[in-house]
Amino acid sequence: MKKISILFLIVLLSLVPLLGAEQAPLLFKFREFFLTFCYIVFAALLWRNKYTRIVSVILVLLWAVNSAIAIIIYQLFDSQLNYQLAMTILSTNRQESQDFLFAYWHILFISSLLFCALLYFVHVCSEILSRRVLLLLSAILLLTVTYKYAESAFRGRLSDPSFNMAEKVLPYTSLYNFGIFSRAYQELNLLNTVANYTPTYHFVLQNTNIDTYVIVIGESARRDHFGLYHYSRPTTPNIENQLSNLFVFEQAIAPAPITTMALASALTIKAPDDMTPTLLNDNIVNMANHAGFKTYWFSRQNVIGQYETVVTSIAKSAQHKEWLSSGYDDVLLTKLDEALASATPDKKKKLIILHTNGSHLSACNQYPKEDGNFTHGRSEYEDCYDNSILFTDKLLGQIFAKLSTQHASVLYFSDHGQLKRIKRGEIDYVHGAINPSKESVDVPQFIWFSPRVELVDKTIGSYAQPYSTTNNYWLVANWLGINKINGTEISSPLKTDYLPQDKIIIMDTRLNIFDYRDLPADNN
Numbered sequence: 001m002k003k004i005s006i007l008f009l010i011v012l013l014s015l016v017p018l019l020g021a022e023q024a025p026l027l028f029k030f031r032e033f034f035l036t037f038c039y040i041v042f043a044a045l046l047w048r049n050k051y052t053r054i055v056s057v058i059l060v061l062l063w064a065v066n067s068a069i070a071i072i073i074y075q076l077f078d079s080q081l082n083y084q085l086a087m088t089i090l091s092t093n094r095q096e097s098q099d100f101l102f103a104y105w106h107i108l109f110i111s112s113l114l115f116c117a118l119l120y121f122v123h124v125c126s127e128i129l130s131r132r133v134l135l136l137l138s139a140i141l142l143l144t145v146t147y148k149y150a151e152s153a154f155r156g157r158l159s160d161p162s163f164n165m166a167e168k169v170l171p172y173t174s175l176y177n178f179g180i181f182s183r184a185y186q187e188l189n190l191l192n193t194v195a196n197y198t199p200t201y202h203f204v205l206q207n208t209n210i211d212t213y214v215i216v217i218g219e220s221a222r223r224d225h226f227g228l229y230h231y232s233r234p235t236t237p238n239i240e241n242q243l244s245n246l247f248v249f250e251q252a253i254a255p256a257p258i259t260t261m262a263l264a265s266a267l268t269i270k271a272p273d274d275m276t277p278t279l280l281n282d283n284i285v286n287m288a289n290h291a292g293f294k295t296y297w298f299s300r301q302n303v304i305g306q307y308e309t310v311v312t313s314i315a316k317s318a319q320h321k322e323w324l325s326s327g328y329d330d331v332l333l334t335k336l337d338e339a340l341a342s343a344t345p346d347k348k349k350k351l352i353i354l355h356t357n358g359s360h361l362s363a364c365n366q367y368p369k370e371d372g373n374f375t376h377g378r379s380e381y382e383d384c385y386d387n388s389i390l391f392t393d394k395l396l397g398q399i400f401a402k403l404s405t406q407h408a409s410v411l412y413f414s415d416h417g418q419l420k421r422i423k424r425g426e427i428d429y430v431h432g433a434i435n436p437s438k439e440s441v442d443v444p445q446f447i448w449f450s451p452r453v454e455l456v457d458k459t460i461g462s463y464a465q466p467y468s469t470t471n472n473y474w475l476v477a478n479w480l481g482i483n484k485i486n487g488t489e490i491s492s493p494l495k496t497d498y499l500p501q502d503k504i505i506i507m508d509t510r511l512n513i514f515d516y517r518d519l520p521a522d523n524n
Contacts, residue, residue, distance in 0.1 A: 003128045010040055010121050013114070016067045017174055020080035036174035038141035039063065040118065044125035045134040060119050062175055068111035069177045072104060077434045081177050084509035085433055086184035088258050091309040099362040144172050188309065199282040201290040204484035209457045210449075211407045212340065213293075213351045213480060214399060215284075218392060218414035219259065219301070219358030220429070223252065223442040225389055233374060235389045238397025245400075245449050248462040249493070252445035253516055254416040255470040256507050257432040262416045262441075264310040265470040272470055272507040280310060284476045285317040288351040291482060294344045297321040298335040299355035300328075311355070318353065328367060329356040329395050336402065351480070356395070358414065359388040363429070367391035379427035385418075396448075403450050409458070411479065413445035413469055420522045433509045437522035441506055443469065447479065447494075463493040465500035466516065 014036040018029055039059070046056035073081045092100070101108065126134070148169050157163040164186055170179030223229050227236040228248065239246070255265040255272040265272045270279040288295050297318035301311070315321050320339070324331050332354045339352045357366050364384035371391050377383045399410060419432035419440040432440025445467075449458035471492070477485060478492040491498055504516040 006121055006124050006128065010037065010125065013118060013121070014040065016070060017176065019070045019074040020078060032174070035141060035144065035172055038137045039174040040122065041125065041129070041134055041137040042141050044122045044129065045138045047122050047126040056122060057119065060115060060122055062178070063118060064111050064115035066175050066177045067114055068107060071110065072107050075107065076430055079434045081180050082509050083180060083184050083187065084258065084261060084511070086180045087188060088260055090181065090184055090188060091260060099365055103362055141173070145169055148172055197278045197281045199286060200486070201287065202486050203291055203482050205291065206481045206483055208481040209407060210409050210453055211349050212403065213349070214336070214403065214408065214410045215351070215353045215476070216396065216399065216410060216412045217263070217353065217355045218412065218444070219356055219360045220416065220418050221359050221389060221392065221414035221444055222417040222439055223444045224439060225386060226444045228444065228446070233386050235386050236393040238393045238400070239446070242400055242448055245451060245460065247447040247459045247494070249445040249467050250462050250464045251466040252413060252443050253466060253468050253504050254414070254441040254443050255468055255505070257416050257419070257436040257440045258509060259415045260310045261507065261509070262469070266413070266415070266472045267314050269473050272505055273513055280313060281317070283314045283317065284473060285314055285353070287477060287482070287485070288480060289317065289319065291480060292348060293351045293480070294348045295319045296339045296350065296352040297355070298332050298353070299323045300332060300357045301355055315355070329358070329391065330398070332356065333395070333398055336399065340402065356392065358392055359385055359418070363388040381429065382427045385429055400448060405452060406450055407452050408450045409453065409479065410448040411476065412448070413472065414443040416440065417442045436506060436508055436514070436519060438516070438519045439522050441516070445469065459494050466504055467493060468501060468504045
């Protein structure tokens with residue numbers, strides 16, 4: 001009876017890799033299940049020998065980590081891990097990791113229990129199964145892995161620099177998530193090569209009579225939670241007080257529901273569905289550098305260290321850059337003051353980019369407690385989310401005040417929105433990484449002009465048509481006074497002859513392409 005019970009429990013554990021794979025072919029599901037079972041049996045075989053027992057423990061630990069990743073991704077997105085999500089995880093800094101682990105501590109606890117349970121099952125399995133059965137199932141696993149390696153060698157793939165052996169082999173060991181991370185790591189390292197590419201620019205410029213340009217990049221801010229866009233709570237009083245100085249985008253839409261993908265398009269010439277890596281260097285910072293601007297990038301989203309993300313790759317193009325790891329978003333104000341006070345040779349114009357944490361997970365940690373004005377709403381986290389937007393509004397109000405006596409302008413937009421869902425009876429906000437909703441890509445965007453800027457040099461009002469922030473490369477060029485780039489005439493909503501897009505495409509982390517009009521609402 002004990003033998004049957006243990007084997008039944010091992011069968012159940014072998015189903016963990018299938019979380020999020022409901023739509024996968026039946027043959028794929030059976031392969032995943034069977035090879036996972038063989039993997040566990042192989043660990044049991046190694047357990048039998050005291051010299052290989054440590055290897056067995058390591059295999060069980062790796063399985064538990066792989067399972068933890070599978071459970072977390074399944075709970076968040078009802079899916080399996082993919083490369084874009086893996087790149088996002090590898091790009092996460094320490095504070096973001098701590099916030100995430102605090103929010104999902106229960107999954108780590110469950111995974112620890114799974115590790116202990118499997119370790120016990122492996123021990124028992126090594127005793128109740130015959131050596132012949134252990135050897136047979138282990139041989140199937142090892143022969144499968146050997147075959148996949150030999151297949152790659154026979155096809156000459158091993159010499160291909162883009163080939164990733166872990167990606168090819170690990171899916172046949174039940175450690176498939178590590179294969180995905182291996183590919184993501186390889187893609188992130190590719191950015192170091194891309195950084196060596198320097199685009200060539202030939203500009204036709206005009207004088208805008210604006211000396212200082214500031215771009216504030218928000219994080220995870222839903223458009224419909226801004227009072228500016230008629231939200232029920234007064235989350236943006238400072239922005240609304242500046243309506244006479246604003247050009248508001250009524251329907252700005254991010255090209256993707258996560259930061260790396262969204263900003264890869266919003267800050268560069270790259271379209272969402274174009275995978276050419278060298279296009280990432282044709283970005284607004286390099287463009288401003290070549291146009292004679294003094295460029296600055298100050299970020300509250302920490303540099304990652306050995307991993308080069310799309311955003312940090314762009315940021316490092318700036319002549320002056322700094323990443324701030326402590327405090328709240330208002331620490332960026334000190335850096336803004338320093339940039340404004342710095343002298344520039346030949347009275348160069350300045351482009352200053354401030355990358356905020358905004359309303360990122362966990363929104364409750366993105367503002368000082370004394371700035372938590374909203375309480376007793378529909379859920380505690382929604383209160384936090386709205387307070388984080390109120391704090392962003394406070395930050396923008398302070399920026400407007402600093403620039404109000406200068407010939408200056410500010411562009412604000414959020415990288416993407418958030419998906420609203422019910423989690424354990426409470427309203428929660430997450431990235432719409434897979435099958436996004438409209439609200440997960442609906443973002444606030446506006447341009448503020450200082451009162452010192454002459455009326456002839458600014459555009460006040462609004463743009464009512466749907467607008468993809470993937471066009472912000474051209475918008476920023478127009479805003480900076482660039483009329484042509486390499487012979488291409490600039491077109492943006494700042495021009496009266498601008499033609500709206502007929503179709504706005506959205507790409508999720510599975511690289512699925514959606515027409516924005518076909519996305520569902522998240523029933524807020």
